[in-house]
Amino acid sequence: MDRLTQQQRTAVLATASAVGASVIAYTLYKSLSRSSSSSRPRKAAKGYSPKPLPPGCFDAVIVGAGPSGGTAAYYLAKVGAQVALLDKEHFPRDKYCGDAVCTPAIKILEEMGVLDELRQNNECHFADCGGFVSPSGLSYIGTSQHKLGEAAACAVKRTHLDERISRCAARTGADFKEGFEVTSTTFDKQAGLWKVTSAKGEEVSGRVLVIADGATSRLATKLGYCTEPAKGICSRAFIEGGTHNADFDGVCFYQRESLPGYSAIFRHANDELNFCYYLIPCGKDDMCGNVKESDLKRLHENALKSDPFISKAVGPNAKVERMRAAALRLGGQGLKTTYDDHLLIIGDAAGHIDPLTGEGIHTAMMGGKAAAETILDMRADGDFSKAAAKCYEQRWMKYYGHDFYLSKKGAELIWRYPILLDACANEMQRKGDAMMAMWAEIMTNIRPKTYFLRPDVACQLGFAVVREFWNQKIMRRPDQYTPPAAPAA
Ligand SMILES: Cc1cc2nc3c(=O)[nH]c(=O)nc-3n(C[C@H](O)[C@H](O)[C@H](O)COP(=O)(O)OP(=O)(O)OC[C@H]3O[C@@H](n4cnc5c(N)ncnc54)[C@H](O)[C@@H]3O)c2cc1C
Structure with a gap:
């Protein structure tokens, strides 16, 4: 009875924190919305003597x-x-x-007439079926195009x-x-x-x-x-089309060890896959959360070999390109x-x-x-x-x-509190494609990150955190990423 009262107390406290967080989020949302709309481009200053452009310049x-x-x-x-x-x-x-080419870029490509060329030459693949796997292994893969009216990203x-x-x-x-x-x-x-x-x-x-x-x-x-x-780094390896088992267009995998970084698989028009592992600077200088640039090769190879979700999608016969990497600033x-x-x-x-x-x-x-x-x-x-x-x-x-600014804060938050990503996955499992579409919109810059702070969205996520806290800390739901225990000898 005593223990139950303690659990109830914890849940009440967590609920109060969620409501508190929503109020803070609302205030932040209002002030950030104001500051972003006030940065209008100004007219250029005059008084600079114009010179004709010399020939050949x-x-x-x-x-x-x-x-x-x-x-x-x-x-x-x-x-x-x-x-x-x-x-x-x-x-x-x-x-x-x-x-992965996000919507704002797709719009510019359309304006330039380049999108038509890519389409005609079968060089772009619009991602419809996608999702993410959270640090505790909660996954949601759904479709967002029917909710958004367009794909949030395409692979080129x-x-x-x-x-x-x-x-x-x-x-x-x-x-x-x-x-x-x-x-x-x-x-x-x-x-x-x-x-x-x-x-x-x-x-x-x-x-x-x-x-x-x-x-x-x-x-x-x-x-x-x-x-x-540059302090960030990312790997890449192509996986030959027809040699893998992936049946989705794009999925992000948030492995706990390398948060706020993540790995991702995107499918190309020719069924080739692009596997990447992003290490994002966070925390102490020269660190990407709890890992360093020098950990990239190990993380990349382990993910392909041992991550239960990735190794299943890649399959045993996949022809995987050697890992390459480049800087992220x-x-x-x-x-x-x-x-x-x-x-x-x-x-x-x-x-x-x-x-x-x-x-x-x-x-x-x-x-x-x-x-x-x-x-x-x-x-x-x-x-x-x-x-x-x-x-x-x-x-x-x-x-x-x-x-x-909010993206940096978001990266810090998910590094310190991976439960936030678990809560988002949990909410996706409950709400389905509507939640998936909202996530895709924010992550691909269709909507600003301040959208997370809108009172209705912050409240929804706040309650999802409480629910996830209950599942993980009180009900002791097992971590899906934990490898199964070895059988007794
Ligand atoms: C592994 C990895 C994965 C990524 N995944 C994604 C993703 O999925 N989606 C996404 O949106 N972004 C992704 N990014 C980021 C994305 O690649 C960059 O943001 C994007 O390429 C930036 O374009 P840019 O034109 O500024 O530079 P770049 O694309 O790097 O182009 C720079 C150009 O400058 C040229 N150049 C360099 N030096 C000279 C010189 N001295 N003289 C003449 N030319 C020169 C180079 O040859 C190059 O063509 C990823 C980055 C990495 C490293």
Whole structure:
């Protein structure tokens, strides 16, 4: 009887905390909603003497033809601006990635006409059947398209995506120079022009330098804008189509050991799978929760071999590619600013990857579009000063940057309290696809993370936490991730 009273007391306390959390969440939601809507782009400052563009020079020189650089080039070229798009590689080229393209990027691809090309060539696969597995092994796999009216993400191989975007920019009028590895840049303040030189000694000059050279950004580092190496990392391995057992389009697996990181499987149009393991910086310096960058290989291989959910989906006969890995620069890490006189930094070079999900294709493309809009304003005003360039930061903050703070806090929360993810999975099991669709919308930037703080959503999740607390701590529900005990000898 005494023990029951104690349990009841715990449950009452947990309920009170859930209600309290909802009230705090409401206050936060209101204040964050206000602050994000007040960051409107300002008109560029005047008073900067406009100079005609010298012959052979470009309005913008973009270094890097990934999704950020390619998108910026397209939107500049579309209205007749002179733009050079430079990349050290020859396209098509591979880029290590999970290949999950979220809705905001799908919308931009549609606007560019690239989505039709991808569809016609069977290079994109819209994810319908998907879900996630929580740290205690609660899983939900459902369908979200019928609830959302559209897929929250699609899978496109980066060899296809980046080539189609950059060729589209070139068709629209951008001068796309492949095999152009930028090794030095100099700024002539008098003339207001950047000179960019390649490893082979070729030169290109332009009014605005756009740095889009990816997460390790040699250029932003060399020019002093980026002061730290990227702290996150992610692995990738393709699994040959027809050799695996996966019957879903996309699932995230939140293994307890590596929270707030996770692993994910995405299916391509040709039935190939993309398996990735994201390690997200969190907690002490140089740590990704309780693990380090050096743990990635072990985690990646163990997940494929021993994770009960992943090994079942992959199956015993799967042909799995060797693990590859690349850096993740999340939430603006290592940069104090993304603009200066005649200069903008976009995409991974600016650290524009969501610090909760590790996804950055959509932010790279939205940032590329924001950069193009800003350069066009600067060009119209003849003002390329730092004050005019500031509009770029106001734009990206409005489009997606306002979410970074809550994403970072979200990552910290799930690292400290994995039960929060268990509660979400539990709620999905109860509410089905409606809850799954809401989760997908928030995780893919269709809705801002502040949506989690809406009183109705926060209350629903608060009660789910209480229920999960009851199941785990009081009813002692076994952890689905715990390997079964070895039989007695
Ligand atoms: C393993 C992994 C998995 C990921 N999974 C996902 C996912 O599923 N979904 C998602 O949305 N995001 C994902 N991301 C993040 C995503 O890949 C990036 O956010 C995105 O590629 C950023 O685009 P970008 O154009 O800024 O940079 P990049 O795509 O890195 O492009 C940079 C370009 O610059 C060029 N370059 C570099 N240096 C020079 C130079 N000196 N001169 C000329 N050119 C140069 C490079 O060749 C490259 O083409 C993942 C990242 C990793 C590492």
